[in-house]
Amino acid sequence: MRNDPGSVEAGRSLRQHKRLYEQAARLVRMGAWECDLATERLTWTAGVYDLFGLPAGARLTRSAIVDRYAEASRRELELVRAEAIRFGRGFVLDSEIRTWRGETRWIRITADLAFAEGRPVRLFGAKQDITGEREAWHRLRQRAEHDSLTGLANRGVFDAHYRAMVADARDHAGVAALALIDLDHFKAVNDRLGHAAGDECLRQVALRLQRLFGDAVLVARIGGDEFAVLLRGPLGPGRIAAMLARASAALCQPIAWNGARLAIGASIGATILGRRRGRAGSEVFAEADAALYDAKAAGRSAVRIFGAVSAPHETRARRSVG
Numbered sequence: 565m566r567n568d569p570g571s572v573e574a575g576r577s578l579r580q581h582k583r584l585y586e587q588a589a590r591l592v593r594m595g596a597w598e599c600d601l602a603t604e605r606l607t608w609t610a611g612v613y614d615l616f617g618l619p620a621g622a623r624l625t626r627s628a629i630v631d632r633y634a635e636a637s638r639r640e641l642e643l644v645r646a647e648a649i650r651f652g653r654g655f656v657l658d659s660e661i662r663t664w665r666g667e668t669r670w671i672r673i674t675a676d677l678a679f680a681e682g683r684p685v686r687l688f689g690a691k692q693d694i695t696g697e698r699e700a701w702h703r704l705r706q707r708a709e710h711d712s713l714t715g716l717a718n719r720g721v722f723d724a725h726y727r728a729m730v731a732d733a734r735d736h737a738g739v740a741a742l743a744l745i746d747l748d749h750f751k752a753v754n755d756r757l758g759h760a761a762g763d764e765c766l767r768q769v770a771l772r773l774q775r776l777f778g779d780a781v782l783v784a785r786i787g788g789d790e791f792a793v794l795l796r797g798p799l800g801p802g803r804i805a806a807m808l809a810r811a812s813a814a815l816c817q818p819i820a821w822n823g824a825r826l827a828i829g830a831s832i833g834a835t836i837l838g839r840r841r842g843r844a845g846s847e848v849f850a851e852a853d854a855a856l857y858d859a860k861a862a863g864r865s866a867v868r869i870f871g872a873v874s875a876p877h878e879t880r881a882r883r884s885v886g
Contacts, residue, residue, distance in 0.1 A: 617663030714770035740797035748829035
């Protein structure tokens with residue numbers, strides 16, 4: 565019995581399209597999936613098995629698969645899935661998973677619904693590995709938000725946090741104090757030993773600040789040898805003063821470089837944010853800046869808190885935040 569030429573051609577075309585799909589799916593690390601809503605039975609193509617680190621054809625249960633999602637991604641997936649079924653609409657969601665091989669991956673889930681007699685009966689769509697995309701975006705964000713020399717938050721990030729803080733008139737977004745730190749004798753190190761020594765000073769100071777203020781809302785480099793710290797509240801004035809005194813002592817320790825010991829210091833000026841609420845952003849920064857000015861005038865390597873001890877109540881600002 566002869567095969568129908570039309571059937572032969574249709575079969576050849578189907579195999580060709582399947583081969584093209586599988587090639588494209590491997591290229592973009594993607595696979596197709598569906599879930600029967602009545603039974604929760606999953607059907608995957610080989611690409612999705614590979615994403616989860618499973619051999620093709622392995623037994624699937626939805627509960628076991630959902631357990632592979634990171635906690636935050638799992639909560640979001642279940643919420644978005646329930647809303648999709650309830651309102652009869654598809655969704656696109658990026659989720660973090662941990663494969664059966666122990667790898668952490670990010671996948672993009674694209675989903676739509678199939679209906680029977682007006683009711684959703686199947687979820688179906690594609691899952692694609694976007695780990696490389698996420699890592700690339702993370703690197704771009706790191707470069708955009710962090711100082712390239714020290715790794716601390718840069719001036720732009722500080723300004724954004726600062727504006728958000730002063731916009732919250734109730735509690736300054738949980739910030740207890742703003743501290744400004746200016747290195748003493750830094751120019752002398754640069755002039756005498758060169759920029760390589762100066763750069764090492766800045767890197768070591770950044771590491772010390774991260775250790776000293778590990779619980780801070782933000783530690784940032786806001787200028788050449790200037791740093792800012794937003795201390796997380798609640799903290800009383802006495803505790804803030806003690807923390808800044810310890811920081812000053814630690815920052816005054818010599819820095820080892822090329823067999824030499826680089827002597828630097830740090831003047832610190834701060835303003836406590838819980839004392840008077842509703843201050844303008846420029847006023848808050850000006851208070852900390854005035855306290856820093858007084859610390860410098862006191863002989864350097866000193867700490868001054870605006871409105872306390874010898875710090876005057878009038879502000880003598882040299883700069884302002886944008």
